[in-house]
C-alpha cells in the first residue's frame with residue numbers, strides 16, 4: 001500500500017493573498033483586491049511604450065504564466081480530494097491522487113472554505129482562482145522546466161532583453177518540500193531574477209523575484225544549489241523515450257508518473273503551436289469584451 005500524499009492548507013495559505021501586488025508585494029487598495037493583481041505603480045511601468053528589461057520580463061512572464069495555468073488545467077490527470085486532518089485540529093487537507101494522463105480529464109475540487117487550525121477561512125471568487133493555481137502547481141516544477149522550455153527560449157532568450165537562462169535545482173525553505181526547480185534569468189542589464197511557475201504550492205506568490213531576494217527568502221542552503229544549462233531537463237526527459245507500455249513491476253502510481261512525464265515532453269515539443277492558438281483566442285476574447293464595453297455588440 002502506498003501512503004496517501006497529503007497536502008496541508010498551512011503549506012500554501014500565503015499564496016491565496018489577493019491584497020498585495022504580485023510584482024512588488026505592496027499593499028493594494030481594497031478595490032484592487034484580485035487574484036494576481038498589479039499595483040498602479042507596477043502597472044504604469046508595464047505600460048510604457050519602451051519597456052525596461054525588467055518590465056519586459058515581468059510582462060512576458062505574467063502572460064506565459066496565464067497560459068501555463070490554462071495548459072495544466074486542460075491536461076490535468078491527477079486529482080485532489082478534500083479531507084479533514086484529525087491531527088492538525090481538523091484542518092483542511094488535500095489528498096493527491098495520481099491519474100492516468102491518457103485517461104479521462106480530471107477536475108479540480110471547488111474549494112469554498114479552508115480550515116486552518118481551528119479557524120474557518122471562507123474563500124471569495126478571487127481567492128478561489130488562486131486556490132486553483134495552488135493545486136495546479138502541485139508537483140509541477142519539473143514539468144514546467146520541460147513543457148515551457150521552447151516557449152521561454154523563443155519569447156525570452158531570443159529577445160533583446162535576456163542574456164541567459166539557467167535551470168536551478170534547490171532545497172527550498174519549506175517544511176513539505178525537499179527539492180524544487182525554477183529558472184534563473186539574467187537580463188542584458190546584468191540583473192538576475194528567479195522565475196517560478198510552481199511556487200504557489202509552497203505558498204509563494206511572486207512569479208518574478210530579484211534573485212538575491214529569492215536566494216535569501218526561499219533557498220535553504222546555498223551550497224546545495226545546482227545550476228544547469230537551459231534545456232537540460234527537456235533533453236533528459238526526451239532521452240527517456242516514448243515507451244507507453246507498462247514495465248514489469250510498475251504499479252499505477254509509478255506507471256502513470258512516467259506517462260505524465262512522457263506526455264509532458266510531447267506537450268513541450270508542440271508548445272509553440274499551443275501558445276499561438278491560445279494567444280489568438282485570448283486577443284479575440286479581449287476584442288469582444290472591448291466591443292461590449294463600447295456598446296457595439
Ligand SMILES: [Zn+2]
Nearest residue numbers: 021024039042
Ligand atoms: Zn507593484
